[in-house]
Amino acid sequence: MPFITNTDQQRKEMLDELGLTMDGLFADVPAELRCQSFDLPEGISEQKVRRRLEDLSRKNSTDLIGFLGGGFYDHFIPAAVDALVSRSEFYTAYTPYQPEISQGTLQAIYEYQSMICRLTEMEAANASLYDGGTALYEAMTMSLRVTGRNKIIIDDSVNPIYRVMIHSYTRNLKIELHETLNTGGLANRQEIFDLIDDQTAAVILQNPNFFGCIEDYSDVAEAAHKKGALLICSCYPISLGILKTPGAMDADIVTGEGQSLGLPLSFGGPYLGFMATRRKYIRKMPGRIVGQTTDTMGRCGYVLTLQAREQHIRRDKATSNICTNESLCALRALIYLSLLGSEGLRDLAHRCADKASYAYRRLTALPAVHPRFHAKWFFNEFVLDLPCPAVDVIGRLIEKGFAAGFPLSRYYKGMENSMLIAVTEKRTKQEIGMLAEALEGVL
Amino acid sequence: MKLIFEKSVPGRRGVHLGRSDVPTSINLDKKLLREKDVRLAELSELDVVRHFTELSRRNYGVDTNFYPLGSCTMKYNPKVTELIGSYPGFANLHPLLPQLRMGGILTQGALQVLYETDLLLREITGMASFTMQPLAGAHGELTGIMIISAYHRDRGNRKTTLLIPDSAHGTNPASGTIAGYEVLSVPSSKNGVMDVDALKAMLSDEVAGLMLTCPNTLGLFNPHIKEICDLIHSVDGLVYYDGANLNAITGKVRPGDIGFDIVHLNLHKTFATPHGGGGPGAGPVGVVKKLADFLPVSIVVKRDDGTYALEYDRPKSIGFVAPFYGNFAIILRAYVYILMLGKEGLIRMAENAVLNANYIKEKLKDYYDLPFPQVCKHECVFSAGRQTAFGVHAIDIAKGLIDAGFHPPTIYFPTIVREAMMIEPTETEGKETLDTFIAAMIEIAQTAQTDPDKLKSAPQTTHVGRLDETAAARNINVACVE
Numbered sequence: 001m002p003f004i005t006n007t008d009q010q011r012k013e014m015l016d017e018l019g020l021t022m023d024g025l026f027a028d029v030p031a032e033l034r035c036q037s038f039d040l041p042e043g044i045s046e047q048k049v050r051r052r053l054e055d056l057s058r059k060n061s062t063d064l065i066g067f068l069g070g071g072f073y074d075h076f077i078p079a080a081v082d083a084l085v086s087r088s089e090f091y092t093a094y095t096p097y098q099p100e101i102s103q104g105t106l107q108a109i110y111e112y113q114s115m116i117c118r119l120t121e122m123e124a125a126n127a128s129l130y131d132g133g134t135a136l137y138e139a140m141t142m143s144l145r146v147t148g149r150n151k152i153i154i155d156d157s158v159n160p161i162y163r164v165m166i167h168s169y170t171r172n173l174k175i176e177l178h179e180t181l182n183t184g185g186l187a188n189r190q191e192i193f194d195l196i197d198d199q200t201a202a203v204i205l206q207n208p209n210f211f212g213c214i215e216d217y218s219d220v221a222e223a224a225h226k227k228g229a230l231l232i233c234s235c236y237p238i239s240l241g242i243l244k245t246p247g248a249m250d251a252d253i254v255t256g257e258g259q260s261l262g263l264p265l266s267f268g269g270p271y272l273g274f275m276a277t278r279r280k281y282i283r284k285m286p287g288r289i290v291g292q293t294t295d296t297m298g299r300c301g302y303v304l305t306l307q308a309r310e311q312h313i314r315r316d317k318a319t320s321n322i323c324t325n326e327s328l329c330a331l332r333a334l335i336y337l338s339l340l341g342s343e344g345l346r347d348l349a350h351r352c353a354d355k356a357s358y359a360y361r362r363l364t365a366l367p368a369v370h371p372r373f374h375a376k377w378f379f380n381e382f383v384l385d386l387p388c389p390a391v392d393v394i395g396r397l398i399e400k401g402f403a404a405g406f407p408l409s410r411y412y413k414g415m416e417n418s419m420l421i422a423v424t425e426k427r428t429k430q431e432i433g434m435l436a437e438a439l440e441g442v443l
Numbered sequence: 444m445k446l447i448f449e450k451s452v453p454g455r456r457g458v459h460l461g462r463s464d465v466p467t468s469i470n471l472d473k474k475l476l477r478e479k480d481v482r483l484a485e486l487s488e489l490d491v492v493r494h495f496t497e498l499s500r501r502n503y504g505v506d507t508n509f510y511p512l513g514s515c516t517m518k519y520n521p522k523v524t525e526l527i528g529s530y531p532g533f534a535n536l537h538p539l540l541p542q543l544r545m546g547g548i549l550t551q552g553a554l555q556v557l558y559e560t561d562l563l564l565r566e567i568t569g570m571a572s573f574t575m576q577p578l579a580g581a582h583g584e585l586t587g588i589m590i591i592s593a594y595h596r597d598r599g600n601r602k603t604t605l606l607i608p609d610s611a612h613g614t615n616p617a618s619g620t621i622a623g624y625e626v627l628s629v630p631s632s633k634n635g636v637m638d639v640d641a642l643k644a645m646l647s648d649e650v651a652g653l654m655l656t657c658p659n660t661l662g663l664f665n666p667h668i669k670e671i672c673d674l675i676h677s678v679d680g681l682v683y684y685d686g687a688n689l690n691a692i693t694g695k696v697r698p699g700d701i702g703f704d705i706v707h708l709n710l711h712k713t714f715a716t717p718h719g720g721g722g723p724g725a726g727p728v729g730v731v732k733k734l735a736d737f738l739p740v741s742i743v744v745k746r747d748d749g750t751y752a753l754e755y756d757r758p759k760s761i762g763f764v765a766p767f768y769g770n771f772a773i774i775l776r777a778y779v780y781i782l783m784l785g786k787e788g789l790i791r792m793a794e795n796a797v798l799n800a801n802y803i804k805e806k807l808k809d810y811y812d813l814p815f816p817q818v819c820k821h822e823c824v825f826s827a828g829r830q831t832a833f834g835v836h837a838i839d840i841a842k843g844l845i846d847a848g849f850h851p852p853t854i855y856f857p858t859i860v861r862e863a864m865m866i867e868p869t870e871t872e873g874k875e876t877l878d879t880f881i882a883a884m885i886e887i888a889q890t891a892q893t894d895p896d897k898l899k900s901a902p903q904t905t906h907v908g909r910l911d912e913t914a915a916a917r918n919i920n921v922a923c924v925e
Contacts, residue, residue: 043785057532092504104502168762268767270723328719
């Protein structure tokens with residue numbers, strides 16, 4: 001049998017030593033509770049399974065020229081990232097409950113937390129959460145604990161994929177959720193300012209927002225703080241190579257999707273939710289946290305800390321039900337950012353913005369294509385208005401070999417003709433030119 | 444060992460982007476830009492490789508040696524599943540692609556993997572349908588409780604309480620509370636399983652459901668499980684199966700046949716996907732037919748023409764609990780594992796897991812207290828109670844095991860056993876490994892009597908000794924930002 005080490009002879013020896021039979025080991029399971037069916041196929045060899053999965057993987061088309069983003073981006077991943085996370089001392093370990101033999105994982109998480117703090121200019125980060133969406137939901141519930149209030153304001157320029165998740169999670173909770181409608185692709189300041197009151201726990205915003213527009217939320221932070229509310233900001237980590245940080249905007253909780261930091265797209269997961277906050281809120285933060293300390297000889301080491309917040313200690317009083325983090329994904333992000341370095345991340349962010357800017361000029365030069373918003377600044381994503389439904393245009397472009405963008409009609413009323421286009425450093429000038437020609441051809 | 448930031452040499456680069464083929468055109472308003480570059484480590488690729496290789500050598504994984512961490516099912520993670528997880532046709536697939544017109548056609552392979560994993564898990568658990576969305580076991584629990592809540596809302600039931608045994612994982616009560624329920628703890632009987640009389644006394648119309656791990660965290664199968672399910676159903680409650688311990692009974696018992704309504708599975712436990720140093724995992728949730736409408740969207744369906752598609756139009760659904768279709772690359776690994784083991788392999792898996800646990804239990808019962816001596820399932824729980832007479836505690840035994848070259852068992856859990864040591868060997872370990880571990884445990888029991896200080900000062904063989912956790916919580920240092 002695959003992956004079972006004991007031979008039949010050894011099984012027999014062990015059973016003999018126990019004075020039991022295999023049936024005897026299951027004698028505590030009443031006969032009437034045994035499987036009524038277990039109709040599974042016969043096992044197959046490694047050779048066969050590889051053949052079958054190679055065939056299945058080829059039924060997925062990954063050779064389209066991709067301009068799909070929406071919070072999930074096709075960035076280049078250096079080979080060293082894969083090589084290092086493939087070290088089995090990392091990937092076959094579990095949660096570092098025994099710190100003396102887990103310093104590798106623990107120091108890596110501490111370095112990851114440090115990197116997230118440096119990226120966002122916040123004071124404390126956790127060891128990671130499942131993904132950007134659940135991280136945003138956790139930030140929201142954290143704001144309820146910090147403020148003791150129950151009103152949340154979220155603008156619809158926040159990723160709609162995350163907003164629908166928040167709606168599912170809050171259905172059973174006593175939360176007053178207000179959704180404001182963006183104005184011209186930017187967060188609706190007027191409505192948000194009107195809504196902030198002394199019952200408001202937090203305002204949730206995103207930068208760059210779902211439409212790719214760049215914002216400075218310092219004014220929202222100030223308005224929220226005046227009423228004792230928090231600003232939660234979801235952000236795209238690559239953009240932080242150049243953009244004003246949530247910390248500099250005086251945000252209170254920062255989350256985001258870390259997929260862009262060296263994680264493959266993998267059809268939606270596993271991804272990486274990151275979270276950072278102010279030092280004073282650290283005990284209200286969910287998830288694992290690694291801290292530095294010393295051993296009995298005074299040597300520096302790392303441990304899981306502030307565990308009194310967590311489910312395995314506090315049970316029903318815990319800050320969250322989360323048990324583990326996404327350690328291996330956090331390790332990927334750490335290795336990726338270490339390979340890039342300070343200048344590398346800045347250059348990469350510039351490169352993405354430059355390419356998007358080039359694509360924007362090429363595409364808006366087409367007579368029938370117009371920018372949707374007149375917001376002045378975007379990062380690596382922007383919205384175009386087409387003369388016909390975007391769903392159809394994107395469908396036709398798929399036939400021509402392009403994943404040209406995402407139709408906004410899926411989440412926004414009145415945006416039937418709008419398409420969201422993302423450009424990463426991987427797209428070449430030639431590919432952008434080909435997209436422009438193909439788009440012109442199908443309009 | 445130095446932090447990566449301390450190794451930084453300004454100007455060094457690990458990755459070069461190459462020359463840009465588009466003009467540098469971005470000229471953003473200064474107000475929107477960060478003032479200074481992010482202070483990341485500046486290193487060559489070799490520097491980075493050496494740093495993380497050195498870190499990896501300060502770690503301990505299943506590939507290092509025996510890892511009997513109870514309740515975590517640290518079985519061997521096959522290399523082939525890692526390889527298949529990296530196939531470009533899966534790894535480079537954008538999750539929004541199937542949401543485009545014509546896009547579904549381009550993701551048929553991935554959708555088929557999700558669909559077939561659903562079918563396989565149905566047959567393994569006896570459930571009617573699954574969602575692959577939950578991103579971890581605890582996330583599966585939350586999803587399951589949201590389904591319980593949606594069911595009662597749909598029925599017009601006003602129910603406020605979830606029942607959870609005192610031996611449960613901490614995630615159970617935490618998930619219950621977060622989903623908006625009041626959680627009540629059901630005591631265990633002196634046999635170590637849920638006390639049916641105590642349960643009866645707690646039953647009321649307020650009870651929305653019961654969450655149960657079976658076998659429980661003591662490794663014991665509750666012979667009254669059917670009666671427990673019937674009792675909960677008698678007040679229109681739902682019974683939730685926490686699949687953390689499914690490894691023990693796969694191919695022997697199916698939660699669906701017993702009367703459970705909702706199941707979550709930890710693919711990283713039973714189905715051998717790597718634990719990754721604490722994630723990523725995956726926690727698919729299965730339900731009986733009457734709950735299928737409440738599952739999260741989207742669901743993969745097979746059309747009459749044999750193609751696969753995502754279905755979103757499910758009015759009673761609890762909505763989205765994850766951005767896409769779950770931790771796809773993890774689900775993929777589990778799918779491969781199930782295909783390779785097949786029916787016989789999965790039955791053998793459970794049998795060997797139970798055999799290995801009982802073998803350890805019998806071989807060590809003369810040396811350590813064994814509060815529940817009956818036949819166990821996938822794990823056994825000892826107590827270091829006897830050793831405390833010499834001042835030696837479960838933690839000292841754990842640290843002694845590290846010096847002997849093993850990962851320690853789970854200690855101080857379940858909390859209903861004093862000085863608990865919870866050992867789960869899994870089916871992938873061979874007899875020689877178990878014998879070496881047993882010999883080490885026996886030697887430690889002797890050392891506890893003859894030289895307790897040796898254990899209290901263990902481990903001595905590691906890069907760091909016992910770490911001061913109190914100081915870590917008091918002088919909080921969770922990031923190096925200077």
